[in-house]
Amino acid sequence: MSRKRWRSVKDIRIADVARLAGVSTATVSRVLSEPGKVRQKTHDLVMEAVRRSGYIPNSTAQKLRTRRTMNVLVVAPRLTNPVFAEILRGVDDELTQSGYGIIIGNLDNRREREARYVDLALSRQVDGVLLLTGYIPENGSRDMRESGLPIVAMCAAIDDDKIPKVVVQDREAAQKAVEYLTQLGHRRFGYISGTASSIIEHERFRGFLEGIAAAGFSRDDFVRWEGSFVFSTGVAAAESFLKMKDRPTGIFAACDESAIGFIKRVRRERIRVPQDVSVIGFDGIEFADYTEPTLTTFRQPLHELGRVGADVLMKLIRKDMKPEDWNVRLPLTLLERETTGPVLHKDYKSLRRSTI
């Protein structure tokens, strides 16, 4: 209705407010950032001017002067992966409380995209970096560390002990997964891998191997299917599985997606889960409770992981790290659901015989 247009916020500077209130810019600045240092009367005067003009400080100017951007960069391999999305939620919860913003560096599984984010760090657009990748991003000539910014690594064992790490106990959990399968009577195993270059994958496979060894088995007692952290990897593994004469009965998948893909595919061939083959996943994504049958898996404390990681980064930025914050390792939880069960002994024997 009214013809009076809102004056766009960008046209009002601190000098305008100062003039309006009849004080200097220094005083306006003080009222806004350290109210205690200014007399009540002046304070009210300034606040009234701020209110009337609709002034909001230009944050870029603040950043330049204070040398703090109040933003952190979060580098993630792929945003559509529910695991990273959930971690990001935890990060966001923590950072919001501290007044920090998030700039996302989504690699979308393409390493050539990382250079961009290294430059972003080098040009000081952020105060710190949270890495969800298994390596330190680089841009050809430099890596992220040369920015001199605080960095926290998560989900991965980056081998630089100047970088604090907040991770989950992947290896231990993978080992327990094998133990769980052996206790159900399984003797032949399958391992569906994640992205080979990922250190998460590395840790999980290592844990798997340790579990195999701990239960007295050897490399001859399992097959490994290569892949990445997606549904189709599970489907491909299943197709390989279906062609085998002497099929494994206990399958460990390095992520829930591939576990789900595997199950979906074998069930189409009338293979029963868990009667014919047990499958255990990894991550505990929400979907895993809506498959048929529901997926046995290890739940990662993703939200907490994000929170703790962000908290450690905040401490690093504020320079009040304590040594015990330096490395955090969060445990996973086994969710016993429907895709795992005891080996049906008769079937098992007949399978065995056909090979020997």
Next chain:
Amino acid sequence: MSRKRWRSVKDIRIADVARLAGVSTATVSRVLSEPGKVRQKTHDLVMEAVRRSGYIPNSTAQKLRTRRTMNVLVVAPRLTNPVFAEILRGVDDELTQSGYGIIIGNLDNRREREARYVDLALSRQVDGVLLLTGYIPENGSRDMRESGLPIVAMCAAIDDDKIPKVVVQDREAAQKAVEYLTQLGHRRFGYISGTASSIIEHERFRGFLEGIAAAGFSRDDFVRWEGSFVFSTGVAAAESFLKMKDRPTGIFAACDESAIGFIKRVRRERIRVPQDVSVIGFDGIEFADYTEPTLTTFRQPLHELGRVGADVLMKLIRKDMKPEDWNVRLPLTLLERETTGPVLHKDYKSLRRSTI
């Protein structure tokens, strides 16, 4: 090994490079931003100094001076929702090409969080805003528009014709979904709603109603279950469904998650999908192809939606919008899979009789 530490990038300013090359800061700046305007010899001199010093411009200073932040804000209701994650990927693809960065505003379904992002826009930390919400965020005293920034709305019918909209044809698709069910012989329907306050939900329900009317049915021919865009809504709807005497046979869910929750729950009671009840979802998330049975649904062109939205925003920022860019409406695609099928007539009659 070497004791020579990398000098942190932040300590090198344009003045240092100028001194090193024996020129003025203006010349250094020109070499970096408009190379043509500088003599070859000087150019090489400066580049060498840049290389040797490892200089990278401080982007905050650039932003202050040029008044461009090269960042856009993307406000999304909930990041863990695969729909938004996928849109974000499209946005990211497009923006990266234009050299823009993304600051994410994750509301996590809590409206009180939006104030923060309004302030972010008002304090000019971004050059434009992409809204994935069904409304214009506000902070108590102002709304996003007062920032004076270019805004593009997606996924929703925000009623401000100064704001360009890039949306999907939810209403049309919902209508087609009903048509599809009626053609399969269904006569009683169920509608599992999304978040009531969401305009996406509004559009979908409206399309559903139009479909109902177009097929000659009335409000008495369907039940509506309230909820939000999550699995548990489908589970709750299923529990209500199970208690009914005269059950609908054609279910339309406003999102795939609730469709999946519904199916999961009813199958536990030995209800067959699609023989006893047909279910059609909405969105076409990746997981919908891995449920059992696989979900019939409408696929949203999410990635394209994100790309186009970002493209329109870029044009708005660069002030080269053409009128035909102003409103874009992308079509959805029906994915006919396993959760829908013809009504089994005998069952249907017996159900009918028991009511009349």
Next chain:
DNA sequence: TCGACTTTTGTAATCGATTACATCTTGAGA
């Protein structure tokens, strides 16, 4: 009322780039 001390406010430098304008170079043509 005066002086010493504390509190409040103002002046001006500063953060690190870009860019309008001024000045100096260069080279073509006379």
Next chain:
DNA sequence: TCTCAAGATGTAATCGATTACAAAAGTCGA
């Protein structure tokens, strides 16, 4: 060789805040 326009470079203002330091105002006891 000289002139003059075009081209290259330099000087200094500018973006919009914060903050060190200086100056002014207020407080309080003698």
